[in-house]
Amino acid sequence: MQGVDPAWLPDGAFRPIGTRRTLIRGTGPLVDTVRGEVTEACARFGGAVVQDDPDLVLELTGEDDGGEAFTCGRRDGCTTVTATGARGLLYGFFHVVRLGEAAFLGETEPQHHRPELALRMLDHWDNVAVHPVMGQVERGYAGGSLFWADGRARGDLERVRAYGRLLAACGINAVAVNNVNVHAAEARLLTDRIGEVADIAGALRPYGIRTHLSVTFAAPVVLGGLETADPLATEVREWWAGAAARVYAAIPDFGGFVVKADSEGQPGPFAYGRSHADGANMLAAALAPHGGTVHWRAFVYDHRQDWRDRSTDRARAAYDHFVPLDGEFADNAVLQVKHGPMDFQVREPVSPLIGAMPGTRLAVELQATQEYTGQQRHVCWLGPMWSEVLRCEIAEGSPVGALARGGLVAVSNVGDDLFWTGHPLAQANLYTFGRLAWEPGADPHRILDEWIRLSFGAGPGSGPAAGLRSILDGSWRTYEKYTAPLGVGFMVQPGHHYGPSVDGYEYSPWGTYHFADRDGVGVDRSVASGTGYAGQYAKPWAELYESPETCPDELLLFFHHVSYDHMLKSGKTVIQHIYDTHFEGVAEVEAAREVWGSLVGLVDPARHARVAERFEEQLRSAREWRDQVNSYFFRKSGVPDERGRRIY
Ligand code: GCV
DSSP, X not given: OTTOOOTTOOGGGGHHHHTSEEEEEOOXXXXXXXXXXXXXXXHHHSOEEOSSSOSEEEEEXXXXXXXXXXXXXXXXXXXXXXXXXXXXXXXXXXXXXXXXXXXXXXXXXXXXXXXXXXXXXXXXXXXXXXXXXXXXXXXXXXXXXXXXETTEEOSOOHHHHHHHHHHHHTTOOEEEOSOSSOOHHHHGXXXXXHHHHHHHHHHHGGGTOEEEEEOOTTHHHHTTOOSOOOTTOHHHHHHHHHHHHHHHHXXXXXXXXXXXXXXXXXXXXXXXXXXXXXXXXXXXXXXXGGTOEEEEEOOOOOSSOOTTOXXXXXXXXXXXXXXXXXXXXXXXEEEEEESSSSSSOSSOOOOGXXXXXXXXXXXXXXXXXXXXXXXXXXXXXOHHHHHHHHHOOOBTTBOHHHHOTTEEEEEOOOOSSTTSSSXXXXXXXXXXXXXXXXXXXXXXXXXXXXXXXXXXXXXXXXXXXXXXXXXXXXXXXXXXXXXXXXXXXXXXXXXXXOSBOTTTTTTSTTSOOOOOOSSEEOOOOOTTTSOSGGGGSOTTHHHHHHSTTTSOGGGHHHHOOEETTOBOXXXXXXXXXXXXXXXXXXXXXXXXXXXXXXXXXXXXXXXXXXXXXXXXXXXXXXXXXXXXXXXXXXXXHOOOOTTOOOOO
């Protein structure tokens, strides 16, 4: 652990508590965690855990009811946190850490805090064995796995415990410890290797985090020796029931399974002529006696499409597959839906599926790992994008944050890197995710300021805070500016997805096309003349997206194929917008790099050096994006930049 970045829990964050007298009431493992935290802080800063005359009371009132809520207020010189559940007490403790000195000033009426979403989960796409193509962590940009090394669970789980602590401090309460693409070694975590999962669960448990496991739908065949994995076959159902019982014997508070089925080559119920509700419900039945949940992913599409076929539209796939099944899923089956219809692009509309399954518990999946947003070599704080998604009223009167009754999930961006996330500033994404999962309507900029203050120890306007805010605040839009324009997506290098290749996926089977020709660019997804995808939305979205006249600029090429001289609402033509944003995006990276340079001396040297090095790469890559995208569209269209800048 030596030398590992403390992220948003530096020692200094505990000084306000550590200098005070704290009374802790209650018993149980999580109360012990809180007591241990306070005792350690006091040993460092001179305060004490006391029985009387406290400055701070942390109290579990009565029997632990499992709740996560807490109440915090201050009266007569004493700050009080009460909770009816031990998890609530833990979150109340971290609430006081976040408040810092402010927790001990003046008087405050008791305020009740409660997470809006019960499940706040990180999915790790970690492989146990290093995969020949995908490596140890699929789409991982922060070193190796925190959980797995040398083909097995790490022996030293101190770092895992520290990870659990960081996650609890931003409100996350569940972790899936292996990749949804379940390879041969990883499949066995469910059976003879469950002890390794139990060890990891043991390290996360003291911070209120439940462990989940990705499993292969073919497990009865590949592990159980059965001839079929048909979800309606009795022997298959019995096999899963037995497997689940053995998992719970090893991990009594196990969260449940995560399943990627019939997706990108993973096995699923289609092979047996069964529906995805049949598949999910079979696993739900196996988990139900133990209180577990199955997270069934909706990322189902044809990844072997013929690029010549203009009628198949990958964006339609999840809705087409799952909406007819609404109401058929068991209560403990959660359908986990990516926030956009494609695949974590820098700009996508909200998936229409989220508003179209009122009879199904949905979880919404975000991607903290920056597969398509700079791979943690580029600064790209995703808070504003996620917030836009969560606040979007995709069904009348219901924002996505409220429709995600099954929880909010993010693909983790953490590995065994000293800075946890490779790019130290990518920690802001992890923190923001946790806080938004707790309160989906929260202002992401307030969360950013909180993260900066905790991680860099300075209030707004002082120290590095203003500089950090200016670097991070608009970084998502900056990234959008120098990459694929106006919602069209992709244009990345095939396979690893880093850096530009405008036609990289244009003639591929993956269903991710931009259809640029000499006259125009974009995908016609209208009902009138295109794939009909726009019609999957309810009003007002269906009408808004249907016409290029009303479609928001930033999504124009997602929904429409338009000519290069099409006039945007901004008053620019599409082609001029492409040129301008690409020049602007690079200029913004140059400016951010300058700001970072000016923070030397205000940020610890190791962190400063790591970010400085990443900025060099971001700038190189942004210039490459600018020049390839601008040259591509100049050559296709023949339209010169009205400002005469250099295009190749
Ligand atoms: C884990 C994208 C990624 C894959 C990932 C998949 C998914 O296609 O490129 O690496 O697989 O999404 O979400 O299942």
